[in-house]
Amino acid sequence: MCDFTARExxxxxxxxxxxxxxxxxAHLRRIEAVNPAVNAIVTLLPEHAMDQAHAADQLQARGGDLPPLHGLPMAHKDTHDTAGIRTTYGTPLLADNVPAHDELIVERMRAGGAITIGKTNVPEFAAGSHTFNRVFGPTRNPYDLTRSAGGSSGGAAAALACxxxxxxxxxxxxxxxxxxxSFCNVVGFRPSPGRVPTWPEDMAWATMAVQGPMARTVADTALLLSVVAGPDPRSPISLETPGSTFRKSLHADxxxxRVAWSPDLGGLPVERPVVAAVEDAAAVFGELGCTVERDCPDFTSAEEVFRTLRAWQFEAGLGGVLDRNPxxxxYDLAENIRAGRGLTAADLARAEQLHTALYHRVRLFFEQYDVLLLPVSQLVPFPVEWEWPHEVAGEAMHTYLDWMRSAYWVSAAGCPALSVPGGFTAGGLPVGVQIVGAPRADLTVLRAGYAFEQATHHAARRPVLP
Structure with a gap:
């Protein structure tokens, strides 16, 4: 049962x-057997989960309509507050933190019938794309236990793969x-800002950070999106489209x-296996009958926009934590917070002006194309002992963010983006392909990802479990 899709x-x-x-x-037994080697699930609640499962079976026995996630086990990201369940944010400062309330995404999943079995590992305060912290240690890649599972939702990705x-x-x-x-050969979807409303949220108008679904298939990813998406008055940017829109079949001609593709977003260093995966993806869409051209939006200023607004948000959210616990x-997170503290009103105004200009350049680009194919990460999974890679394709990386530009430039543009399995290196490491769409064109992106998945079947290759 652990290898069935969620829809099955x-x-x-x-x-x-x-x-x-x-x-x-069945899933608790899989966790017991595999998790000690991978360290994906960090707080496990077997008795609590079985009690919920018993209640779900009783609900079904009484008859009536069942919610869409009825009986499906779910471990939530350890930065998502869960009522009565330890939520550490990957920091010793909150090692014993037990929230009193669910946040909105958890609230919706539980109302949708999901059964909470625990929490998944994260970097400290979800800062960085490599999952390790001083509370639980690192999460390892199921395809090679010596490699990173990525982050910050690394525990979630590894748990899915296993x-x-x-x-x-x-x-x-x-x-x-x-x-x-990308690192774990599963599917991850960054929705348009507001598609999955967030609450509680101190900076409710901010659009850089979003919440969203992951799964082993695109169709399952859309299933979870159908539960967590939809308007909510507690989020001022929530989109009005009902979540049920994403529950229908993704099959489409x-x-x-019109497909654009770029191996490097206009000049970023990218390892050759990643470039090859994007090239292969472009060829697949050509075989599906699409019009395919090598092209890329002008991402000028995306770097400044992301770095500035990220530092501002980190200082606003975590500045007090740093003051109380210097x-x-x-170190890297503290430097981000201090960078935010040094920003001026002119810096923020310039970032927002550049942000607006970037949005309109990308918006106009997507008047010519429906989707854009890009690398997800600029390199393949790196050794788990590294805090972050210091070099990509021969070019030095100076901070723990530098190697993630192929993902965060897209974040700055406000586009929905799907990471879908795109193949493997000669050594068996997964490589994802990023499918990007116009702002709010989430369904177009999911349909394109589904077509690519069905044509390639890369997602069917599972790891040899430890």
Whole structure:
């Protein structure tokens, strides 16, 4: 059962062919067998999960409509507050933190029938695309335990790849849904800002960070999106489209799509296996009948926009934490917070002006094309002992953010973006392909990703479990 898709499991549960207790029990056994080597799930609640499964079976026995995620086990990202369940944010400062309330994305998943089995590992305060922290240690890549699983939703991606859960939630500012999906051969979707409303949120008008779904297939990713998306008055930027829009079949004739592709976003250093995956993806869309051209938006200023607004948000959210605990925050994160503290009103005004100009350049680009194919990460999974890679394709990386530009430039542009399995290196490491769409064209991106997935079947290759 642990290797079925979420949609297959949901169908079996709805038909009464398996019980929620059987499904949850199978996944708990998989976690017991595999998680010690991978370290993806860091807080496990077996008794709590089985109690929920029993209640789900009783609900089904009484008859009536079942919610879309009925009986499906879910470990939530350890930066998503869960009522009565430890949520550490990957920091010793919150090692014993137990929130009183669910945040909105968790609230929606539980209302959708998902059964909470625990929490998935993250970097400290979700800062960085490599999952390690001083509370739980590193999460390892299931395809090679000596390599990184990516981040910040690295625990979620590794758990999916190992069959510890059929669906996962995550968040993404600079690539945290997409990068770990690429590293672990699963699917991660960064929705348009406002597609998945966030609450509580101190900076509710900010658009750089979003929450979203992960799964082993594009269709399962859309299933989870259908539950967590949709308007909510507590989020001032929430989009009005109902989540149920994404529950329908993604099968569509994509031959009319206009596809652009770029191996390097206009000049970024990118390792050759990643370039090859993007080239192969462009060829696949050509074989599907699409019009395919090598082209790329002008991402000029995306670097300044992202770095400035990210530092501003980090200082606003974590500045007090650094003041109270100057020696307890990891160096790179502390530097980000201090950078935000040094910003002036003129810096922020310039960033917002550049942000607006970037949005309009990208908007006009997508009047010519429907989707854009890009690298997800600029390199393949790196050794788990590294805090971050200091070189990509022979070019030095000076900070822990530098190697993630292929993901965070897209974040700055405000586009929906899907990381979908794109192949493997000669050594068996996964490589994802990023499919980007126009702002709010989430469904177009998912349909393109589904067509690519069905044509290639890269997602079917699972790791040899430890």
């Amino acid at each position: 499991l949901a169908a079996l549960l709805a038909a009464g062919e398996v019980s929620a207790r059987e499904v949850v029990g 069959g510890m859960q059929p669906l996962a939630d995550g968040s993404d500012m600079g690539g945290s849904l997409r990068n770990p999906a 994509v031959s009319a799509l 020696d307890a925050v990891k």
